Amino acid sequence: MPRLDAIYVYPVKSLDGVALETAKIGPDGSLARDRQYAMVDADGEYVNGKRTPAVHRIRADFDPAGRIVTLSDRAGTARFDLERERDRARAWLDKRFEPEIELVSDDGVGFPDDTTDFGPTVVSTGTLAVVADWFDEVDGPGEMRRRLRPNLVVDAEPFWEDRLYASSDSSVRFDVGDVTLEGRGPCQRCVVPARDPDSGEEIERFRTRFVEKRRETLPAWAPQDRFDHYYRVMVNTRTPSNARSERIAVGSEVVIDDTTDR
Template sequence: MNNIIPFVSKLFIYPIKALDGVEVESVRILNSGALQFDREFAIVDESGNFVNGKSNQRVHAIRSRFDLNNNTVTVSAPKFAEVTFHIKDERKAFEGWLSEYFGFPVQIKQNLDMGFPDDTVSPGPTIISTATLEAVASWYPQLDVEEVRLRFRSNIEISSVPAFWEDCLFTEANQTVDFQIGDVKFIGVNPCQRCVVVTRNTQTGTQLPNFQKTFVVQRRQTLPKWSNKSRFNHFFRLAVNTRIPTSEEAKLISIDDKIHILP
């Protein structure tokens, strides 16, 4: 393992929580340690609750393309024609489109400081390896690597490592692993707990029977020797949650950046 030099092979941000991601060449770090533009917007109902895959599986059928330079989002859905909105100047119209689609009033909220991560304690990017995605895809004859990638929605994908290498980036509870991507310092926290979203088809929301049961069995059986088993109170965990110190604000993470675990 010591002669492995992982590198960043893909970068993804998800400008609107629960909608499609954008693949980018580089991304800037915010003061909070989150990635700029990642989950910057969220769809919420009248009670302020997120409208996402956990709460409403109809979100899976929305296709979206986000233009970061022009602040526009192009959306479509079954029986809804494709339309483009300026996410700031035409937010009310976009909210109207979404409200009609879901059948109840929704709003778009924005958070420029941290976005809307699931884990506000560790709002840094999630990390997974290509080999891990390939391994998980091999557990399901119905799935290919791209579908698995879309299901798990990680921010940073790394290559030149074996499956589950990213499990090196966390250790015992109440301890962390310090590492660096390019010149950005990271803190590896814990293996990411998964939810019902990853069990569903990313285009239709249809659930794959026994997805979680198969995953748990395979994850347990393939857990590598470098994984800290004590961090798995259950095995429905994949990818690594991180934090980034405030000292790294405004630095960039880019494709081909090397990853080094710090002493």
């Protein structure tokens, strides 16, 4: 039986995540504290890993609550309470980027990559190991996890998570312990997985290699019509309203229920 192996939230969008033993589903359906803060420019556009590899050179060490963060790079280290000292944290970060940034907050859904299906993202331990093996430059499944940035890692076979979605107009319900989630579809990737999570250095022809291997290894249970292209891995989810404010925990059994209409 697959079990939940790890939970990660990323309190500041694009910066490092923090591993949790338990996590609460927020009132709007995302994990509490996940992408609660984001760096934006004067036009409100994200300053993130898609936009600049400079993001990767910043380390962020959070307390389990995702409130206290120690930020560091080659120029120095500083500790901030993001609720009380957001202006100081913004000033520290602002020195590392062009253009000038603001550090904004959303205590509800946060700033998810997918603004429609923003429940916890899911990937298996097997997938992380296999995809890491596609690239000599990647140092194992731990580094691949940092590149893909999932919320929930399930201890299961490679591409097990491709069982968690069906047609585009339906959802696959699955339980993480007592909490029900709905799988919606395979996650489209951006440039971030191609970049070293510490240096920002990009693997040459990463996307081309990824697409070739994903096409070759796509399991029989993955709905082929959900792949208009093969630069997709991990699963986006939604959280039913009756599961919000519930808690999920590492070690919980993960059980696939049924498929429902959207």
